[in-house]
Amino acid sequence: MIQQIISAIKSEYKLIFRNHGVLLVLIFAPLIYAVLYSSAYAKQVATKIPIAVIDNSNSHSSRELIELFNASPYIDVRYEAEDMFAAKRLLFDGKIYGIVFIPHQYAESEIEKKQRWISAYFDASYFLMYRQVLQGVAGAISSIQTIQPGVRLQTHTLFNPALGYGTFIMPAVLLVILQQTALMGIGMVGAIERRLRRKTTPPTAALLGKFIAYGTIYAPLCAYIFAIHYHIFGYPENGTLWNCLVVMVSYMTAVIALAIALSTLFRRVETPLIAIIWSSIPILLLSGASLPTEVFAKWLHTIGLLLPSSSGVPAYIRAQSMGADISELIPELVRLWALTALYTMVAKYKISERFASPGYPLS
Amino acid sequence: MISMFKVFVDQLRRILHDRVYISLLTILPAISLLFFVCFFSDVSIESLPIVVVDNDHSATSRELVEMINATASVDVRYSAQSVHESQTIITSGRAYAVVVIPHNFERSILRQEPCSIILYNSGANISTNGFIEKDLQRVATTFNAAISLERGENLAQILPVQFEQHILFNAELDYAAYLAPCFMPMMIMIFSLLGSVMAVTDCKIGSVRELLTRCLPTTIAMILFAVLMLVLLFVWLKIPLNGSVWVIIIATILLIADYQAIGVSLAALTKNRDLAISLGGGYSVLAFTFSGLTFPTMAMFPILRFSSYLFPFTYYMTIMVEQALRGAAIEISLPNIGCMLLFLLLPMVIYKRL
Numbered sequence: 058m059i060q061q062i063i064s065a066i067k068s069e070y071k072l073i074f075r076n077h078g079v080l081l082v083l084i085f086a087p088l089i090y091a092v093l094y095s096s097a098y099a100k101q102v103a104t105k106i107p108i109a110v111i112d113n114s115n116s117h118s119s120r121e122l123i124e125l126f127n128a129s130p131y132i133d134v135r136y137e138a139e140d141m142f143a144a145k146r147l148l149f150d151g152k153i154y155g156i157v158f159i160p161h162q163y164a165e166s167e168i169e170k171k172q173r174w175i176s177a178y179f180d181a182s183y184f185l186m187y188r189q190v191l192q193g194v195a196g197a198i199s200s201i202q203t204i205q206p207g208v209r210l211q212t213h214t215l216f217n218p219a220l221g222y223g224t225f226i227m228p229a230v231l232l233v234i235l236q237q238t239a240l241m242g243i244g245m246v247g248a249i250e251r252r253l254r255r256k257t258t259p260p261t262a263a264l265l266g267k268f269i270a271y272g273t274i275y276a277p278l279c280a281y282i283f284a285i286h287y288h289i290f291g292y293p294e295n296g297t298l299w300n301c302l303v304v305m306v307s308y309m310t311a312v313i314a315l316a317i318a319l320s321t322l323f324r325r326v327e328t329p330l331i332a333i334i335w336s337s338i339p340i341l342l343l344s345g346a347s348l349p350t351e352v353f354a355k356w357l358h359t360i361g362l363l364l365p366s367s368s369g370v371p372a373y374i375r376a377q378s379m380g381a382d383i384s385e386l387i388p389e390l391v392r393l394w395a396l397t398a399l400y401t402m403v404a405k406y407k408i409s410e411r412f413a414s415p416g417y418p419l420s
Numbered sequence: 421m422i423s424m425f426k427v428f429v430d431q432l433r434r435i436l437h438d439r440v441y442i443s444l445l446t447i448l449p450a451i452s453l454l455f456f457v458c459f460f461s462d463v464s465i466e467s468l469p470i471v472v473v474d475n476d477h478s479a480t481s482r483e484l485v486e487m488i489n490a491t492a493s494v495d496v497r498y499s500a501q502s503v504h505e506s507q508t509i510i511t512s513g514r515a516y517a518v519v520v521i522p523h524n525f526e527r528s529i530l531r532q533e534p535c536s537i538i539l540y541n542s543g544a545n546i547s548t549n550g551f552i553e554k555d556l557q558r559v560a561t562t563f564n565a566a567i568s569l570e571r572g573e574n575l576a577q578i579l580p581v582q583f584e585q586h587i588l589f590n591a592e593l594d595y596a597a598y599l600a601p602c603f604m605p606m607m608i609m610i611f612s613l614l615g616s617v618m619a620v621t622d623c624k625i626g627s628v629r630e631l632l633t634r635c636l637p638t639t640i641a642m643i644l645f646a647v648l649m650l651v652l653l654f655v656w657l658k659i660p661l662n663g664s665v666w667v668i669i670i671a672t673i674l675l676i677a678d679y680q681a682i683g684v685s686l687a688a689l690t691k692n693r694d695l696a697i698s699l700g701g702g703y704s705v706l707a708f709t710f711s712g713l714t715f716p717t718m719a720m721f722p723i724l725r726f727s728s729y730l731f732p733f734t735y736y737m738t739i740m741v742e743q744a745l746r747g748a749a750i751e752i753s754l755p756n757i758g759c760m761l762l763f764l765l766l767p768m769v770i771y772k773r774l
Binding site for chain 2: 077078081082086089090093094096097098099100102103104106122148149150151157166167170171172173174175176177178179180181182183184185186187188191194195198201202206207208209210211212213214215216217218219220222224225226245325326327328330331332334335336337338339342346347348349351352353354357371374375378379380381382385386
């Protein structure tokens with residue numbers, strides 16, 4: 058039995074390492090994507106977003122306000138427009154993302170000890186820009202306060218203090234990339250194996266051999282991505298090694314199980330690529346990492362639970378970004394192991410079927 | 421002409437005999453578009469669960485909690501006795517924020533002493549963070565205004581400068597209007613590329629005309645899906661269409677053509693169907709990041725910002741945002757249409773060199 062498992066592992070390695078297409082998808086793609094995406098989001102926040110100010114007051118007070126805007130890290134008064142027409146032109150040309158209009162009675166209001174009103178126009182076609190321009194303008198204005206309000210809202214941003222975009226999305230993206238490339242790469246191996254119609258080892262040994270083979274490939278790959286790559290790009294590392302390992306092992310086992318099960322269906326090498334590549338964004342959305350699960354249809358989320366990523370992504374984010382404990386991750390972990398059991402049974406069944414069918418000589 | 425007709429029929433035959441090929445021109449695009457319609461049909465950032473730690477237990481604190489609960493984004497689903505207790509609710513994924521009301525809240529207000537409400541807002545999800553912050557801030561401001569009114573205070577002292585906020589182009593901050601016009605065309609784009617790779621690999625291509633004819637079924641299928649997509653976007657999902665639908669239609673057709681051009685070029689360069697599919701698929705999925713929709717290209721390192729220009733999808737998204745959301749004049753989108761046209765030259769360049 059042990060011999061059979063070892064020979065299964067060896068033949069799996071051969072299939073993987075002798076085929077450049079498989080190597081590309083299984084090992085190089087996750088690494089390349091990890092670097093590309095992380096590098097794109099490396100700056101994490103947008104700073105000094107250009108806005109335009111229409112200063113109809115042209116007074117000491119208004120200049121003071123413009124100074125405050127410029128002092129904000131979020132915005133930069135790149136243009137002082139003559140009027141709304143000119144400002145709107147800049148907006149539509151994509152040169153600015155916000156317009157602040159200071160009316161001519163701005164300084165007079167200050168002298169008369171009345172509230173000074175300005176108008177702010179925010180471009181909400183790009184949400185990140187909108188949020189940061191709003192923060193810049195609101196922040197500058199609130200710094201003019203002379204007296205403390207009765208009730209002050211003191212905000213502490215947990216887990217991602219700078220609200221960095223990379224920190225927000227990359228943990229989920231990395232996990233989904235691993236799942237998708239596993240489904241595609243292992244799927245390709247399945248198709249090649251089917252085409253070769255080689256002598257197969259008994260189902261249990263074959264299955265175990267595959268699990269171990271892919272386990273040995275993903276262990277260093279995941280270790281690199283979630284320990285080294287993570288660290289290089291400064292993503293939050295608030296979880297204990299043990300908790301993160303438990304989640305990672307649970308997740309990748311379920312992913313490999315699903316991949317092996319699916320791989321039994323493919324007859325041609327291009328099929329897994331075509332069948333799976335388009336689903337990456339839907340799967341990322343279903344994981345609840347970009348838009349929370351409360352926000353979209355529950356039935357869609359429930360169907361998505363058939364995928365390891367829908368449980369693995371939230372579990373890992375809570376473990377690593379929030380420092381959650383295993384006891385707080387039980388539902389997700391249970392789901393992952395249930396999926397592993399389910400897909401392993403399917404894989405076992407499909408492999409046994411092929412093993413028993415004519416045309417496959419027994420060793 | 422007749423020979424091209426024969427080639428076309430032959431290509432149709434190739435497609436119909438190939439389950440995978442048929443799927444990528446029919447079922448898969450349909451499923452992908454359907455997914456996004458289902459996902460974005462009812463997307464609204466509402467009733468996000470939060471925890472309240474009310475250390476005051478007074479009429480005033482209860483009033484504050486009422487106000488918080490009344491906001492659209494937030495739902496006070498849990499109450500906890502301490503911050504420590506509330507922490508596990510967050511890390512279990514059951515809530516997104518904790519609001520702590522200090523124990524001398526009512527007393528401070530009656531004594532006209534300043535006090536703070538603390539908001540621990542999870543930054544793990546930027547979207548939820550923004551909405552919760554916005555609504556809590558509004559509650560605090562409204563509460564303060566009410567207190568000031570009661571005390572007869574001069575608002576100008578507390579809030580010397582106020583701004584009137586106008587949110588342009590996506591006034592309700594609708595995520596469907598923000599993301600659907602991006603994700604749905606991406607699906608058309610991916611299948612255009614895959615379809616063209618399938619068309620020109622594993623067969624002999626004699627001339628440019630033959631190449632175009634073999635790609636034609638993919639083009640037709642994708643244009644049909646594009647029409648469906650536009651109807652789903654602007655009629656079913658009611659995404660705003662403030663500008664020119666014709667510019668969007670032309671841009672979408674160019675998107676299909678561009679990605680077929682890229683598919684054909686990849687096939688010529690690699691001379692290997694599987695490799696072309698891998699590379700093409702990989703390149704397509706990257707298009708989202710480099711379009712700059714969610715994270716602006718101006719915040720990327722120069723070399724990456726430059727590479728965003730190497731994706732036709734980047735120009736397409738700019739046109740989409742300009743025409744659908746912003747209602748910009750047609751002239752503004754013309755340069756981007758021009759750039760999209762340039763990509764059609766790519767196969768010519770590749771074939772010249774081979």
